[in-house]
Structure formats: C-alpha cells, structure tokens
Amino acid sequence: MSSKSEKQKILVTSALPYANGSLHVGQLAGAYLPADLFVRYHHRVGSDVVFICGSDEHGVAITLAADARQTTPQAIVDSFHPQLKATFDRAAFTLDYYGRTSSPEHHKTAQAFFKVLHDGGWLVTRTEEQFYDEKADRWLPDRYVEGICPHCEHPDARGDECEKCGTWIEAKTLGEPRSKLTGNTPILKETTHWYFKLSEIAPELEGLVLAQDAAVG
Ligand SMILES: [Zn+2]
Structure with missing residues (x-):
C-alpha cells in the first residue's frame, strides 16, 4: 500500500447500464452497491477516490428497445438517461460523475483511446x-x-x-x-471488425491483479 504522503489514486466504475429501461433492485444490488460500498470505505479512510459511471447509449439493446416501441434510438436514450440518473440519486450512491456515452466529452475521450491503441498497433x-x-x-x-x-x-x-x-x-x-x-x-x-490484442498484455494484467490481491490479502 502507498504511504500517506503519496496517496494512491483510485478510480472506480461499474458496468454502464443501457439506457433502454428502468433499473431494478437486482441490478442496483448486484452491479452498483458493491462499488458504492468500496468507495464509501475509501472515503472513510481518506483515500483519493473517484467513482464514475454513466448511461450506455449505444448498442443493440437500444435499437431493439426502439424497434419494440416503434420510436427512434435517440428518443429511447433521451427518455431513460434522466430516469437512470434519478434512480442513482434517489438510492444515494456516492457517484462523483454520471454521464452518457452520447456526450461530446465521451466521444472525444473514446476517440483519443482508440487513436492511441490504433497508432500503437494494438x-x-x-x-x-x-x-x-x-x-x-x-x-x-x-x-x-x-x-x-x-x-x-x-x-x-x-x-x-x-x-x-x-x-x-x-x-x-x-x-x-x-x-x-x-x-x-x-x-x-x-x-x-476491429479487435484488441488482449492476449499480448494478458501476462502483465495477471501480474497487476495478483499484486493487488497480495496487497489486499
Ligand atoms: Zn436449443
């Protein structure tokens, strides 16, 4: 673990919910509550922690919902994103930022990641x-x-x-x-289709996970 003088920066996120319907209790308890508990613990011990999440507004789940309701994907995400955000607020999750994948900031960041990976031959x-x-x-x-x-x-x-x-x-x-x-x-x-060469960095990722396990254990 890091010393108090150089705080470890911790970024926490959870699987982005699709903006195609309401959240149910099982989703809140299964995907978001564990992350929230982890973040609350780190707030209590004074860690430098940020908790971000957002609505996933791209993908087949959205277009299927739009087709079923005979409307457009945009109308679906515009109606469900505010509802998802309100649910997280009502449940008092300690999110620092709840965005949406259709936002210009998200597009810019995703494109920057893609470019780095593309230019690096990944x-x-x-x-x-x-x-x-x-x-x-x-x-x-x-x-x-x-x-x-x-x-x-x-x-x-x-x-x-x-x-x-x-x-x-x-x-x-x-x-x-x-x-x-x-x-x-x-x-x-x-x-x-584009594929990421995950297998090439698998040993490095395994090493990171094992090191983290050892630190926690
Ligand atoms: Zn079958």
Whole structure:
C-alpha cells in the first residue's frame, strides 16, 4: 500500500447500464452497491477516490428497445438517461460523475483511446460474415436473427442463444434463419471488425491483479 504522503489514486466504475429501461433492485444490488460500498470505505479512510459511471447509449439493446416501441434510438436514450440518473440519486450512491456515452466529452475521450491503441498497433482487423437484411437495408446483430436451434431444434432460437436449451449459439448455425425486422431470410455478407490484442498484455494484467490481491490479502 502507498504511504500517506503519496496517496494512491483510485478510480472506480461499474458496468454502464443501457439506457433502454428502468433499473431494478437486482441490478442496483448486484452491479452498483458493491462499488458504492468500496468507495464509501475509501472515503472513510481518506483515500483519493473517484467513482464514475454513466448511461450506455449505444448498442443493440437500444435499437431493439426502439424497434419494440416503434420510436427512434435517440428518443429511447433521451427518455431513460434522466430516469437512470434519478434512480442513482434517489438510492444515494456516492457517484462523483454520471454521464452518457452520447456526450461530446465521451466521444472525444473514446476517440483519443482508440487513436492511441490504433497508432500503437494494438488493434487488428478481421473480415467476417454477418447477416444482412436486404429488405430493411440493415446489418443484423446476432439478436436480430431467429431460427431453428442447432442443438434442440427449438424453432424460435435467438442468434446469440437458445432460450429453450440455454445453449450459446453462433447466428450462422441457425436453421432457416429469419430477420426479426422483416421476417425475411437474411443473406451473409462480409464485414470488417476491429479487435484488441488482449492476449499480448494478458501476462502483465495477471501480474497487476495478483499484486493487488497480495496487497489486499
Ligand atoms: Zn436449443
């Protein structure tokens, strides 16, 4: 542990909740309360600690909610972000900052991180096949494709998992795939994705975790 003269700086964050619905008690207790307890402890012992979090306003969860309510992703996040923030305030969590991933500050910071990783050669691109709905003119993330489960033959399995047998699925393995947007049969098209070379720094990260464990223990 650090000496009192040079305080260890501690940054705490929790999984960002998607701005696509209200928080329930299980989420508050499971994902945010442990972080809040940790932060309260560090406030009490005089640590230099900052607790940040925010609404995740990008991703499939948002577009699915927008499609289900027949509105736009922007309308969904604009309605749920203030609600999430109010819930954290009412629960008296000790957050120093609660932002949103659509803010200009977040875009700027995320782009700066991306640029550092890109310039440093930490990213690799891979071309893969993904389902595409020609009628809707949209790429289909896994959850937008349904079909027959390759394991139990459940006819309404999702492209990421089968709710009947609980098996994780790769969308391409579904039988008779159909688009959740139009019901049409989607086609497979090539698309490029960026991946972070996590394996190259895995030993270093493991070392940090073990050192932290030893310090706490
Ligand atoms: Zn199944």
